[in-house]
Each structure stands twice: as C-alpha cells, then as structure tokens.
Amino acid sequence: MGYKVAVVGATGNVGREVMQVLAEREFPCDEIAAIASSRSQGTEVEFGDTGKMLKCKNIEHFDFTGWDIALFAAGGEVSKTYAPKAAKAGCVVIDNSSHYRMDPDVPLIVPEVNPDAISGYSKKNIIANPNCSTAQMVVALKPLHDVATIKRVVVSTYQSVSGAGKAGMDELFEQSRAIFVGDSPEPAKFQKQIAFNVIPQIDVFLDDGSTKEEWKMVVETKKILDPKIKLSATCVRVPVFVGHSEAISIEFENEISAEHAQDILREAPGIMLIDKREDGGYVTPVECVGDSATFISRVREDPTVDNGLTLWCVSDNLRKGAALNAVQIAELLGRECLKKG
Structure with missing residues (x-):
C-alpha cells in the first residue's frame, strides 16, 4: 500500500523537479x-517522464484531509499560510521554504547527515528542507566531522541563477542575449547585471554586514550538524543556469590527511569523489546537472592552519538542494515513521 x-x-x-x-x-x-496557485489552476504538469499528466488544483480550495505527505515548493508565504492547514488535517508537510527551518519544533533534515531528527516531525507535523547551499555542504562535512571533529569552516559559494527561480534563469538568458546584440542589459531580479558578471549578494543585508543567505548557512549548519561549529560564509551569485559550487576550507580538532579524507569521502553516502590532480580532473556545475550526487574534488591540505583541509563541492541545486532532499525525507519518513507502504 502506498501514499x-x-x-x-x-x-x-523545484515543483517540477x-x-x-x-x-x-x-x-x-x-x-x-499537483497543487498550485489560482492562476495555474488547470495547468497540466507531467509526472516525471511517465507520460502521466496532472491538472493543477487550486491550493485555496484543496482539502488535505486523507493525504499522507505534502511536498511544499511554493515559497515562504504559501508555506506560512497553508502548511499549518495541511498539518492540522493530518498530512505531514515537507517544506522547501525557509519559513520553518529555525523553528525549534520543526526538524531540519538532510537524510545522510541527521536522519534521527525525523522523529521530531510529530510536534507540528512539519519537516523543513534546508537551504540549497547548506544541503550540499553538510553532506560533504558530515563524514569528515565524524572522524576528525570540525572546529571551523570558511566557505565561498558560487550559486547558480536557478536558485532565484525561473525569473533568475530568464534574466540571465535575456541579459546575455541583449549583450550579444548590443543592447543594454537591465537588472530586474538581481541587484546588478548577472550576465558575464558575479554578484556578492544573495538575499538581503543584515546589520552585521552579512547577507541572509550567509546567515542561513551558519545557523542551518549548526542545527543540522553541530552547534559548536564556527562558520563564515560568502555567498555569490554567478552566471550559471543550474548547479551550485562551493570552495570549503575546514579546520579540525584532530589530525586528518588529504588522503584519509579522500578515502572517507569515497565511501560516504550521497557523495561522488572525482579528484584527479590533473587538468580537468574535477567536476564543474555543467557536469552535475540532473545528477543526484554531491560531487567532491580538489581535496588538499591547508598549510595555513593546524589540521586543515580545503575542498571543492558541486551539486545540482534543484536536486540535492531542494527536490531530491525533500523526496529523500519523504522516503525516510515512510521507513521510520509512517510505515504504510
């Protein structure tokens, strides 16, 4: 029996993914x-590549009673309004927005990292999916933390425009085309021109000079992995359609060599180690699109600190950073809690 x-x-x-x-x-x-806003009511979406077409239903009139799991991928305001209604109706919500991530009564889960937290779903019948940049990073950090205990992380991200939704992807396309024909690219979704440029701002600025995206990486890593870890993040939007990249420097309490780290990562769940010390012996965002793995490359020792490593981490942000992680949570929920099918 299924769900x-x-x-x-x-x-x-993300919903299509x-x-x-x-x-x-x-x-x-x-x-x-398939649930959407009133303006998308009746729109047909395909269920994967099955050929099965689903007509979208209006969330304003949808009754979640009798439904087992709702995967929310519609933004914070929708989650704020409708996730509690679904949860109250007995449907477990897995929410991809940031709205519930730091709620102490809502587990924030990456199944390869903190699966035991799933038991906390029953407090509100809601489970949070982490930020896309956090998700792939903690998958990389977890197996190393288990062996050598992480003290400090410094991460710089190179985040694709799909993290800003369809509007972000459209803006990169339109600006690139405008430049090629000699027109002036006008920013709309992003703060500055994104085509052939990089923007060191994702989300709004906070009082301490960091952006909200950077704050998310800090607090979510602490909640998912270990509250003792110190983390500094610089999050940058780059002119890539899909796939987030991260340069991660890690300081450990205990000694760990690059070779030992490679051995650990090679066997870790959800990770694909591709680390050849030669031209092209690493993974780039273009190569990760459509893949479920978190790719790790360029593992090397950091001579500037005791027990330091640096690595390169790449993942499809629409997958591990959103859709795949949500479905993995649903699978975990089914195995450990609902046990229906």
Missing part, C-alpha cells in the same frame, strides 16, 4: 496531486 502525495508549487522549477524525482525513484504513490 497519497500532494506537490504544492507543482508548476515551478520534485515530480521528476518522485517518478525516478519510484516513490510508492497510490495517488498524486
């Missing part, structure tokens, strides 16, 4: 519903 699953925000980038991942991984769905 009744609702996908909220089914017409967006959720549909794709559910189908690919053959998640046990007895019934699946």
Whole structure:
C-alpha cells in the first residue's frame, strides 16, 4: 500500500523537479496531486517522464484531509499560510521554504547527515528542507566531522541563477542575449547585471554586514550538524543556469590527511569523489546537472592552519538542494515513521 502525495508549487522549477524525482525513484504513490496557485489552476504538469499528466488544483480550495505527505515548493508565504492547514488535517508537510527551518519544533533534515531528527516531525507535523547551499555542504562535512571533529569552516559559494527561480534563469538568458546584440542589459531580479558578471549578494543585508543567505548557512549548519561549529560564509551569485559550487576550507580538532579524507569521502553516502590532480580532473556545475550526487574534488591540505583541509563541492541545486532532499525525507519518513507502504 502506498501514499497519497500532494506537490504544492507543482508548476515551478523545484515543483517540477520534485515530480521528476518522485517518478525516478519510484516513490510508492497510490495517488498524486499537483497543487498550485489560482492562476495555474488547470495547468497540466507531467509526472516525471511517465507520460502521466496532472491538472493543477487550486491550493485555496484543496482539502488535505486523507493525504499522507505534502511536498511544499511554493515559497515562504504559501508555506506560512497553508502548511499549518495541511498539518492540522493530518498530512505531514515537507517544506522547501525557509519559513520553518529555525523553528525549534520543526526538524531540519538532510537524510545522510541527521536522519534521527525525523522523529521530531510529530510536534507540528512539519519537516523543513534546508537551504540549497547548506544541503550540499553538510553532506560533504558530515563524514569528515565524524572522524576528525570540525572546529571551523570558511566557505565561498558560487550559486547558480536557478536558485532565484525561473525569473533568475530568464534574466540571465535575456541579459546575455541583449549583450550579444548590443543592447543594454537591465537588472530586474538581481541587484546588478548577472550576465558575464558575479554578484556578492544573495538575499538581503543584515546589520552585521552579512547577507541572509550567509546567515542561513551558519545557523542551518549548526542545527543540522553541530552547534559548536564556527562558520563564515560568502555567498555569490554567478552566471550559471543550474548547479551550485562551493570552495570549503575546514579546520579540525584532530589530525586528518588529504588522503584519509579522500578515502572517507569515497565511501560516504550521497557523495561522488572525482579528484584527479590533473587538468580537468574535477567536476564543474555543467557536469552535475540532473545528477543526484554531491560531487567532491580538489581535496588538499591547508598549510595555513593546524589540521586543515580545503575542498571543492558541486551539486545540482534543484536536486540535492531542494527536490531530491525533500523526496529523500519523504522516503525516510515512510521507513521510520509512517510505515504504510
């Protein structure tokens, strides 16, 4: 016996990817519903590559009673309004927005990192999916932390425009085309021109000079992995359509060599180590698109600190950073808590 699953925000980038991942991984769905805003009501979306088309239902009138799991991929305001209604109706919400991540009564989960936290879902019937840049990073950090204990992390991110949704992808495309024909690219979604440029701002600025995206990486890593870890992040938007990259420098309490770290990462769940010390012996964002792994390359010792390592981490942000992680949470929920199918 399978589950009744609702996908909220089914017409967006992440919502469509959720549909794709559910189908690919053959998640046990007895019934699946595509939910969207009133303006998308009746729009058809495909359930993966199955050929099965689903007509979107209006979230304003949707009754979550009798549904087992709702995967929310529609933004914070939608989650704020409708996630509690779904949860109250007995449907477990897995939310991709930032709205519930730091709620102490809502578990924030990356299944390869803190699966035991799943038991806390029953407090509110809501589970939070972490920020895209945090998700891939903690997958890389967890197996190393277990062996050598991480003290401090300094990370610089190179985040694709798909992290800002369809509007971000459209802006990169339109600005690139404008430049090629001699027109002036006008910023709309981003603070400055994104085509052939990089922007050291993702989300709004906070009083301490950091951005909210950088703050998210700090507090979410502490909640998911270990509150003792000190972390500094610089988050940068780059002119890449899909795939986030991160340069991560790690300081450990205990000694760990690059070779030992490579051995650990090679065997770690969710990680693909591709680390050849030669031209092209690493992974770039273009190569990770459509893949479920978090790719690690360029593992090397950092001579500027005791027990330091530096590595390169790349992942499809629409997958591990959003849709895949949400579906993995649903799978974990089914195995450990609901145990229905």
